[in-house]
Amino acid sequence: MIVNAEAPARRRRGELSRPRILEAALRLVDQDGLEALTMRRLADELKVDPMSTYNHVDGKEALLDGLAELLWNEIEEPDPQEPWQGQLRAFAVSMRALAHAHPNAYGLLLGRGILPAPALERIGAALGALEQAGLSRERAAQLIRMLIAYAAGYAMLELSSAPAPCATPLELIVSLTRTLPKDAPAHLVEVAQSMVDCDMDLQFNLGLDLILSGLQASL
Amino acid sequence: MIVNAEAPARRRRGELSRPRILEAALRLVDQDGLEALTMRRLADELKVDPMSTYNHVDGKEALLDGLAELLWNEIEEPDPQEPWQGQLRAFAVSMRALAHAHPNAYGLLLGRGILPAPALERIGAALGALEQAGLSRERAAQLIRMLIAYAAGYAMLELSSAPAPCATPLELIVSLTRTLPKDAPAHLVEVAQSMVDCDMDLQFNLGLDLILSGLQASL
DNA sequence: ACCTGAACACCGTTCAAGT
DNA sequence: ACCTGAACACCGTTCAAGT
Numbered sequence: 094m095i096v097n098a099e100a101p102a103r104r105r106r107g108e109l110s111r112p113r114i115l116e117a118a119l120r121l122v123d124q125d126g127l128e129a130l131t132m133r134r135l136a137d138e139l140k141v142d143p144m145s146t147y148n149h150v151d152g153k154e155a156l157l158d159g160l161a162e163l164l165w166n167e168i169e170e171p172d173p174q175e176p177w178q179g180q181l182r183a184f185a186v187s188m189r190a191l192a193h194a195h196p197n198a199y200g201l202l203l204g205r206g207i208l209p210a211p212a213l214e215r216i217g218a219a220l221g222a223l224e225q226a227g228l229s230r231e232r233a234a235q236l237i238r239m240l241i242a243y244a245a246g247y248a249m250l251e252l253s254s255a256p257a258p259c260a261t262p263l264e265l266i267v268s269l270t271r272t273l274p275k276d277a278p279a280h281l282v283e284v285a286q287s288m289v290d291c292d293m294d295l296q297f298n299l300g301l302d303l304i305l306s307g308l309q310a311s312l
Numbered sequence: 313m314i315v316n317a318e319a320p321a322r323r324r325r326g327e328l329s330r331p332r333i334l335e336a337a338l339r340l341v342d343q344d345g346l347e348a349l350t351m352r353r354l355a356d357e358l359k360v361d362p363m364s365t366y367n368h369v370d371g372k373e374a375l376l377d378g379l380a381e382l383l384w385n386e387i388e389e390p391d392p393q394e395p396w397q398g399q400l401r402a403f404a405v406s407m408r409a410l411a412h413a414h415p416n417a418y419g420l421l422l423g424r425g426i427l428p429a430p431a432l433e434r435i436g437a438a439l440g441a442l443e444q445a446g447l448s449r450e451r452a453a454q455l456i457r458m459l460i461a462y463a464a465g466y467a468m469l470e471l472s473s474a475p476a477p478c479a480t481p482l483e484l485i486v487s488l489t490r491t492l493p494k495d496a497p498a499h500l501v502e503v504a505q506s507m508v509d510c511d512m513d514l515q516f517n518l519g520l521d522l523i524l525s526g527l528q529a530s531l
Numbered sequence: 532a533c534c535t536g537a538a539c540a541c542c543g544t545t546c547a548a549g550t
Numbered sequence: 551a552c553c554t555g556a557a558c559a560c561c562g563t564t565c566a567a568g569t
């Protein structure tokens with residue numbers, strides 16, 4: 094067995110690399126928000142000169158694209174053994190769950206104007222499952238689009254409706270009124286309350302059921 | 313008739329005001345992208361000192377919140393005369409149409425962590441229509457959440473799938489491969505193609521039909 | 532091949548001064 | 551009440567220099 098010349102043994106602990114940089118960036122965004130992600134602050138976090146990261150990531154825009162990749166990678170690949178309904182459900186659930194794991198970064202998932210490779214891998218797997226089940230590729234693609242739209246849209250709406258998850262209903266109302274102008278009519282506060290005051294997990298799953306059963310019926 | 317002391321006649325042409333600032337900001341974003349929106353550049357556009365805008369808008373974050381308001385304001389209020397299905401459909405269609413009118417700004421609609429007053433007004437109107445039709449408030453709210461999620465999510469997925477609308481299929485493939493790494497396996501390119509190669513308007517409406525008819529059946 | 536730091540152009544915002 | 555401009559701390563990135 095020959096030594097791989099591309100992976101020399103002399104790596105220092107804490108050496109820079111694209112994955113290490115992206116992970117640090119995501120940690121930063123998770124902790125302090127997207128606006129805290131700065132090439133300079135990121136370098137600080139890695140205890141490295143501000144310019145060193147540029148050897149592994151091609152500037153800030155590429156860094157954000159890289160974060161989108163990282164996010165898509167965290168969405169679990171559906172299990173090909175399961176029936177296709179289960180695969181699609183797991184996929185949608187996982188897409189929404191990501192919003193709770195990374196609320197500050199979630200906007201990057203569909204906000205960079207690209208579907209990075211990990212996204213296409215997961216979509217491709219789901220397409221395959223549906224074709225396996227006998228659906229045409231066009232039909233399969235439509236179904237996937239619907240599910241991604243519903244799951245990601247639902248998650249973004251959640252994040253917009255209640256930025257900070259509130260324990261008590263009172264705390265919730267306080268939080269809602271804080272975002273609205275002081276002179277907001279009472280009926281608007283009531284509307285805001287209606288949008289949040291429910292079991293989000295349950296409601297998400299009900300909608301998912303409706304879409305999946307509707308689609309099954311239309312086949 | 314007395315002169316209104318609050319609206320003196322000595323207003324100069326081109327005077328600054330919050331609406332005028334927000335409109336200029338949206339124009340800037342539409343033309344040159346969100347990253348081009350700068351307090352300084354915005355002031356340039358208005359031919360004004362960089363600091364003058366701060367008299368009407370409370371900093372950049374507030375400016376972006378203001379843009380979100382502007383976007384929600386462009387979504388048409390449903391016509392209370394119509395049956396509720398038609399109102400909901402028009403609402404969803406209008407939410408998606410906004411993405412085509414303002415692709416560079418669309419991320420702000422659900423990306424600011426708040427639902428501004430104009431959003432709550434539109435949601436409130438839709439809630440009212442559904443309660444008029446006999447639905448409970450909870451049921452109505454669930455329905456609205458589904459529609460917003462689907463419409464906005466679909467639009468964001470569209471923007472992610474094909475940043476620049478392409479006339480010819482060839483142009484489309486070129487555009488797709490440009491965003492993917494050079495060594496992207498052919499099957500990923502194929503997946504990307506499947507996500508875009510369809511009549512987006514038609515597909516959106518089909519999904520909308522499915523949701524609306526599914527909901528009607530479940531009542 | 533990777534890291535460093537000085538330098539540049541630009542950014543958001545504070546503040547004291549004008550009218 | 552609104553506008554101005556100097557000033558400050560910070561930002562992304564280029565580039566020449568190191569190892």
